[in-house]
Amino acid sequence: MKELLRPYRLAPGARVAVVATSGPVPEERLQAGLDVLRGWDLDPVVAPHVLDRHGTFDYLAGSDADRAADLQSAWCDPAVDAVLCARGGYGAQRMADLLDWEAMRAAGPKVFVGFSDVTALHEAFAARLGIVTLHGPMAAGIDFVKNTRAQEHLRATLFAPETVRAITSGGTALVPGRARGVTLGGCLCLLAAELGTPHARPSAAGGLLCLEDVGEETYRLDRYLTQLLRAGRLDGVRGVLLGSWVDCGTPDRVRALLADRLGGLGVPVAADFGFGHCEGALTIPFGVAAELDADAGTLTLDEPALR
Numbered sequence: 132m133k134e135l136l137r138p139y140r141l142a143p144g145a146r147v148a149v150v151a152t153s154g155p156v157p158e159e160r161l162q163a164g165l166d167v168l169r170g171w172d173l174d175p176v177v178a179p180h181v182l183d184r185h186g187t188f189d190y191l192a193g194s195d196a197d198r199a200a201d202l203q204s205a206w207c208d209p210a211v212d213a214v215l216c217a218r219g220g221y222g223a224q225r226m227a228d229l230l231d232w233e234a235m236r237a238a239g240p241k242v243f244v245g246f247s248d249v250t251a252l253h254e255a256f257a258a259r260l261g262i263v264t265l266h267g268p269m270a271a272g273i274d275f276v277k278n279t280r281a282q283e284h285l286r287a288t289l290f291a292p293e294t295v296r297a298i299t300s301g302g303t304a305l306v307p308g309r310a311r312g313v314t315l316g317g318c319l320c321l322l323a324a325e326l327g328t329p330h331a332r333p334s335a336a337g338g339l340l341c342l343e344d345v346g347e348e349t350y351r352l353d354r355y356l357t358q359l360l361r362a363g364r365l366d367g368v369r370g371v372l373l374g375s376w377v378d379c380g381t382p383d384r385v386r387a388l389l390a391d392r393l394g395g396l397g398v399p400v401a402a403d404f405g406f407g408h409c410e411g412a413l414t415i416p417f418g419v420a421a422e423l424d425a426d427a428g429t430l431t432l433d434e435p436a437l438r
Contacts, residue, residue: 132313132337135418137263138213138240140437141289143172145212148205149270151181151192153248154220156271158182161217164270168215171286175270178205181217191222198222199229207238213289217271219247224321227251227330232259242289242437244414245269246407247345250317253417255330257315263436265289266317266341266406267414280411288414292435298413302373302403304425305390310370310399311422314415314430316341318407323355326362336367339423339430341415343374343407349384352376356392370423371400372430375409399425 141147147168149161161181168175178201183193192198205214232255240262245252246269253264267285268275275281287295315338316322322342325331344352359365371393376385386402393400401423406413416436423430 132315132335134313134420135257135261135263136240137419137434137436137438138242140292141173141212141242144174146174146176146210147213147215148176148178148208148211149181149215149217150178150198150201150205151183151217152198152202152226152245152252153192153216153222154190154218155184155192156181156217160273160276161271163276164272167276167282168270176211190220191225195222195226195229199226203230203235206235206241209238211241213242213244215270216245216249218269219245219249221248223248223251224324227255236260244285247318248321250321251325251330253317254325254332257418258330258332263416263418265414265416265436268412274410274412278411285414288416288436292437296432296435298415298430300401300404300413300428302401302405302428304399305373305386305402306394306398306400307426308399309422309424310339311420312337312339312369313420314339314341314417316417319344319352319355320347322364323358326358326364334363334367335365338368339370339372339421340365340368341372341374341406341417344376344379345408346378349380349388352379352385353388353392360392365396368396368398370398370425371396372404372423373400373402374404374407375412377408399423401425401428404428
């Protein structure tokens with residue numbers, strides 16, 4: 132797996148667009164998130180359809196076409212330096228094929244931030260645009276609005292990425308050891324759902340795979356992992372980083388499942404790495420070469436996430 136092109140870091144006064152790619156966005160949390168961004172001396176602009184609601188399916192933030200148009204317009208606007216997703220939920224897969232990937236590639240690289248359902252777009256941006264993206268807090272997310280650690284780790288990654296080349300989890304090793312590779316991954320159920328789609332990479336070979344999820348019963352996690360294993364998606368993976376598993380069963384049961392399904396890969400597996408659907412979530416860049424030390428609970432980037 133090759134390294135991807137790193138976008139440029141942000142500077143004070145940078146314009147950042149907030150888009151809704153998936154579920155409906157609470158206006159109060161959006162406004163609180165915009166206040167945080169302004170406090171960072173950024174110039175946030177809200178895409179036209181961020182507060183929309185789908186007329187039939189209330190789990191979507193407006194129509195697929197409008198969500199896609201907002202993302203594409205923001206990405207192709209030369210005055211916009213970064214695109215931040217407002218929240219996850221569901222819906223990114225529905226609009227991914229409506230984007231003009233040629234036009235977005237021609238617009239050049241810029242910062243893209245999100246997680247959860249946005250995993251589908253992390254995969255697409257890697258496969259179609261070949262750029263590094265940031266798996267991190269979203270502009271209208273509770274963690275972004277209320278948690279200082281989540282805010283500051285994302286802020287440092289955006290403005291001073293050289294200061295966060297070493298990401299320390301404080302977690303433990305599920306399988307000990309060190310490994311080198313290129314980071315990728317996201318929400319487990321989305322990675323399983325992406326199999327066979329036009330934007331999914333066929334393999335995690337050469338990669339350090341980051342996995343997390345929320346609100347999934349343990350047997351469902353088993354199903355997703357087994358599906359990835361049977362499809363060959365994990366063949367050649369160099370190491371695995373495990374984030375949060377909130378409301379996915381008891382920690383001991385989830386840990387036992389992860390050991391059962393991933394232990395046979397014969398690669399280091401770091402648990403409790405502190406990214407995803409957890410309080411104070413760390414920002415993890417996808418598409419950068421790094422070294423994982425599962426025993427120490429550290430991920431050390433070869434280069435800063437952003438130029």
